[in-house]
Amino acid sequence: MNTTNYDIVILGGGCAGMQLMHQLIHHTNYRGESILILDEDKTYLQPKSWCFWHKSEDHPYQSIFNTTWNNLSIGFPEGIKEKSINPYRYSFIKSESFFDFHFKEIHQNNHIHYSNDKVLKFEKCGNDFFIETNQEMIKTKALYSSFWNQAEVANDRSIFLQQQFYGWEIYTDQPVFNPRAATLMDFSITQTNGVNFAYVLPHSEHNALIEITGFCEKEYSIDFFEAVLKQYIQKNWNCSYKIIKTERASIPMTNFTFKRFTKEGAIAIGTAAGMVKPTTGYAFNRIYRDSILLANQYFNKEVPAEFSHTRFKFYDRLLLQLLKHSPSKGLHILKQLFRKVSYQQILCFLDEDSSLFQEALLFAKLPKKDFIKQIF
Template sequence: MKHFDYIFTGTGLSALMTVYKMVLSGKFKDKSILLIDENTKKANDRTWCFWDKNDTLWEDSISKKWNLALFVNEDFRRDLDLKPYHYNMVKGLGFYNQVFDLISKQENITFVNQKVLEIEESENIILIQTDAESFSCSKVFNSIYNKRKVENQTKYPVLQQHFIGWFIKSEQPVFNPEQATFMDFSVEQRGNTRFMYVLPASRTEALLEYTLFSHNNLEKAEYETEIKKYIQNLGITNYEIIEKEQGSIPMTCYPFWKLNTKNVINIGTSGGWTKASTGYTFKNSDKKSTELVSFLQTETDFTKFHKKSKFWFYDLLLLDILDRKNELGSTIFSSMFKKGNPTLIFKFLDEETSLLEDIQVILKCPKMLFIKALCHVIIKTMK
C-alpha cells in the first residue's frame, strides 16, 4: 500500500484550486500528494461565474467578461453598470486545463482515475479504499458530498440551486454580448423561486440556464420546456444546441466544519464553501483555498480552520424564509436590485462589506420578512 502525505478525495473546484496554490506557493515540494477522482476532468461539464474588480489567478480560464448586467422581474427591468466589477465566466474545461497543465509537471503529485469507496481514520493514519486499490496518508482533503448526513437533519434548512443550461447558436442576432442577464424573474414562479440566467458570448451565441432555488429538482423535460419558451420569447426561431449542462448545488448553513477532524478536512460543497444564499461557489472557493494553503504552512489540526462570520447568519435568515415560503425569492432579490447600488450588493454577496454597508443592503429588503425569520431562527436554535 502506497503512502502519501496528503490525499484529496474528489478533485472538484475546491480541491484543484487548493492543489494549484500549493504548487505556486513552493512550500509543499517535499510533500507527496495524491488526487483521486472517478471523473477524468477532460470534459466541459460545467460553468462557473464570479465577479471581481481586478485580474485574478484564473485569467487563463476566463472565456468571457461583462461590465454590464440586466435584472428583470414581471414588473421592471434594470440595467446594471457593474463597474468597478466585471462579471466573469469560467468554463469547466478551461479551468481543468489550466490546473492540470501545472500539476502534471510536478513529480510529487499523482492523479488516479478511481472511485473512492471509504475513508477510514485512526489515530495516526488514514486509509482510503477505492474501487481498485487502497492508499494511506497523514492528511485528507475530502470534497465528496455526504448528502444523507445533511438532508437527514432538520435544524438547518436545505434547498437546492438546480438548473439545466443550453449553450445555443441562433440564426437571429438577438443577444447583447456586452450584457449578462443576472436574474430574469419574469418566468412563471409556480410557487418557487425561479429565474432565467443568460450569458451571451456574441450576438448569436449564449448560455441560457433555467434555475430554481427550491427543495426538489424537476423532471428534465420541465427545465427544457421553459428554456424553449424563453428562447421563443426572445424572437429566436432557428437555433442549434451546442452544449448542455445541468447541476444541483446544496444551499444550506449546515455547520460542515463540525465534521472536520484533526487530520480530515471537508472542502468545497462538503465543507460549506458554497455561498449558502446564492449557490455561488467559485469566489468563495478561491478565498477559502487561499486561506487553507496559508493555514497548512503553520497549523496541523484541521479543527482549527473554520471561522464563522456574520454573513453565515445573514444567509441563514434568507434560507429560513425560502424554506418556509419558497415563492418569495423574486420579491426579496427584486427589492435589493430595484433601487440598490449593484456594486454594493456584489460587495455584500462577496462578504466584504462593513456593518454599515450591510445595513444599507439589508434595508432594501422586505423588513418584516427578515424580522419574522430572525424570531423563527432564534426559537428554533433554542429548542
C-alpha cells in the same frame, strides 16, 4: 496489498481539489511534496461551468476566462435593467478550460499523481491516514476530502432547498444577444412553487448560455425546464437556433452546519466544507480563498480552525427561511433588492465583504416585516 506513501492526498478532483492542488504547488514553501488526487467520478467529464465576480484585472485564473462582462442585467416584469458593475467584473470559465489548465500542471510536475481508483474507505490511525482503494493502500499525514453525504444534510433539521438549473448553450443565425451584459436574474419567467428566474450568459451576438434556475424543495422535471426555456427564447429573441450543449446541476441551499473536519479527521474542502454560499450557490471564489488559507496552514504546520458562526450565516438563514416558507415574499425581496440597491453594494454584500453600516443601509431598503417574522 501494497502501501504507497504520499505527503498529501486529495479526495475528489473537482473545483475544490484542483484549486487546492494549484495553491499547494505554487506556494513559496513548496519543495516537491508528493500529491495524490483520487477522482473516481472523473469530474473533468461533467459538463459544467463557473461564474464569479471579481475586482482585480489580474485574477489568478485570468488566462482561462472564456468570457468577461463589465455590466449585469436584472429582468423585471416591466423589462431588463442593465447597469455597470465597475470596479467589479463578471467572468465565466468552462469546465474544459478549467481542467485543461490543471491537468497541464499535473503533467508538468512529476510529484503530482492523478488516479481514478475507487476509494473504499479511509481512517486515521495516530498521525497517519490510511486510504484503501480498489487497487492499493495509501498512507499520508495530510488528507483533504471533498466527499459529502447529501442525504445526511437533507435529513438534518436544517433548512434544505435546491438551486437546480437546466440550460442550453445555443447558436443563433441572427445577431440577437447583447454581449456587453450577463443577465444575472430575469424574474419575468413562469413562477411555480419556488423562486424561478432565467440566467443568460451571452458570449457573442450569436452565442449564449441560457439557463432556467429554481430555488425550491421540489425537483423540477426536464420537460418543465425545456418548456420554460423554449418559451423564454421565443419571447425574447424569436429566432431559429442550434443547441450546442446542455447543462444541468443541483446545488444545495442549506444552513446545515458544515465542519472543517470530516468524522474521519480529514480536512473538508469544497461543498463538504460549506464553501457553496447558501443563498446564491456561488462557490468558485470562496473555494479559491479557502484553498489559499489551507495551503498556508499546511506549510506553516498550522491546524485549521473550526468554522465560526458569523452574521452572514444569520442573514443566509433568514433568506432561506423566506424562500422555503414564503417563496412569493422571497421573490418580492429579491426584486426590491435589485431595484433599490446598487449592484456593486449587492455584490460586496454577497461576497461577505460589507461592513455593518453598509448592511444596515441595505436592509433599510427592504421590507422589514418579512425579515422580522423569520427571526421569531
